Amino acid sequence: MPKTRILAVVNQKGGVGKTTTSINLGTALAAIGRKVLIVDFDAQGNASTGLGVGVRERETTSFDVVVDDVPLENATMPTLVPGLDIVPGDENLAGVETALADDPKRSFKLRNALRSYRDRAGDDAYDIILIDCPPSLSSLTVNAMTAADSLLVPLQCEFLAMEGLSQLLRTVQIVKNGLNPDLTIQGIILTMFDRRNRLSAEVEQEAREKLDGKIYVYDTVIPRNVKLSEAPGYGKPALLYDHKCTGSEAYIRLASELLHREKELVVA
Numbered sequence: 001m002p003k004t005r006i007l008a009v010v011n012q013k014g015g016v017g018k019t020t021t022s023i024n025l026g027t028a029l030a031a032i033g034r035k036v037l038i039v040d041f042d043a044q045g046n047a048s049t050g051l052g053v054g055v056r057e058r059e060t061t062s063f064d065v066v067v068d069d070v071p072l073e074n075a076t077m078p079t080l081v082p083g084l085d086i087v088p089g090d091e092n093l094a095g096v097e098t099a100l101a102d103d104p105k106r107s108f109k110l111r112n113a114l115r116s117y118r119d120r121a122g123d124d125a126y127d128i129i130l131i132d133c134p135p136s137l138s139s140l141t142v143n144a145m146t147a148a149d150s151l152l153v154p155l156q157c158e159f160l161a162m163e164g165l166s167q168l169l170r171t172v173q174i175v176k177n178g179l180n181p182d183l184t185i186q187g188i189i190l191t192m193f194d195r196r197n198r199l200s201a202e203v204e205q206e207a208r209e210k211l212d213g214k215i216y217v218y219d220t221v222i223p224r225n226v227k228l229s230e231a232p233g234y235g236k237p238a239l240l241y242d243h244k245c246t247g248s249e250a251y252i253r254l255a256s257e258l259l260h261r262e263k264e265l266v267v268a
């Protein structure tokens with residue numbers, strides 16, 4: 001078994017909690033003692049900003065890794081969180097599709113970068129690499145799915161939460177049929193759960209019933225918590241902004257649930 005587990009945080013819908021999950025799950029995993037890397041793979045660069053890496057500090061980015069074959073080690077930066085590094089992303093990522101248009105290996109660029117790193121780094125390698133994907137099923141997301149061992153799918157506890165999931169699963173199947181036959185879905189993470197809103201409970205129940213026996217749905221539910229949305233404005237993960245808030249606590253529980261389940265993977 002290779003040491004590093006590569007997990008892509010995917011959902012083609014925007015605003016469902018991919019970046020919030022990448023930042024705060026990554027922080028929680030680091031707090032539990034894992035060595036973690038976040039790859040910011042969204043042109044909005046929100047994971048980088050939310051971890052305090054300003055636009056001007058982003059010298060080498062995930063664009064350089066996938067387009068110019070810069071080795072992963074040359075693109076990583078430390079964050080405020082001990083044990084958590086980031087490969088920043090920026091607006092250049094919007095041009096990846098065009099930059100790689102003529103490259104027959106375009107879908108394998110991130111995979112080759114991460115897996116050759118994993119082979120090179122040996123025991124010093126990160127335990128977990130989280131890829132924060134853009135809100136689309138673009139070539140960036142296909143690259144991330146091709147690179148990943150498994151997927152984490154945040155699902156927002158709101159109206160039409162499940163809409164789009166079948167399209168996502170079809171894309172996963174296509175990737176499994178060709179680019180990455182070993183790809184699995186690690187689990188669905190219910191986010192922005194509002195206990196005062198009956199709809200949240202209905203979405204949770206529907207997701208758990210419909211996906212039962214097919215895709216794991218984490219027991220841990222991420223609550224809607226204003227601290228989670230405020231923290232990025234201070235360039236900090238929630239755990240460094242308010243470690244006692246319900247959002248921080250939920251991401252710590254999620255990290256521990258994820259580690260406990262690591263070996264029982266559900267195949268898509």
Ligand code: ADP
Nearest residue numbers: 014015016017018019020192223224225228229
């Ligand atoms: P995505 O990366 O899927 O587009 P984000 O993680 O950026 O989604 O979340 C979208 C917005 O919702 C952001 O403003 C974020 O701060 C906020 N948000 C995410 N999760 C929560 C939560 N559990 N509680 C409150 N606000 C949240």
Ligand code: MG
Nearest residue numbers: 018019042046
């Ligand atoms: Mg995002």
